[in-house]
Amino acid sequence: MQLLQIEILRGFSGDESQLGIAEQFFLNLLTVSDYRLILDCMILKEELDIAFETLLPHIDTVINSCIEIKESKALPKIFCMLVQIGNFLNANATFGNAAGFKLNSLWRILDVKGTQKSITLLHFIAM
Structure with missing residues (x-):
């Protein structure tokens, strides 16, 4: 009005x-x-x-x-595998003995490439 x-x-x-x-x-x-x-x-x-x-x-x-x-049983195993892979890849570096990682760093698994550039760490984990 x-x-x-x-x-x-x-x-x-x-x-x-x-x-x-x-x-x-x-x-x-x-x-x-x-x-x-x-x-x-x-x-x-x-x-x-x-x-x-x-x-x-x-x-x-x-x-x-x-x-x-x-409630996922697989997710903790996947996270454990990622820590182990990260520690292996960084064995001679400062970050080589990590106990864990931050969730926002999960995007970096797309940056880790295999011998074929189209294959990433995400593909490897999903297999």
């Missing part, structure tokens, strides 16, 4: 029954303290319900993925 229309309704002192239904509604709405805040909250609640329904399948996917990772 425009500010001018609100001011006109606030200044109205006649018989409310002479007004249209929409004008009567807004006139009554003006008597509610913080009506704009209440309306904004109602709109936000409806928008959040829609957004939540849209996001729920994605949230379920993330939760299920976390459960699969947590």
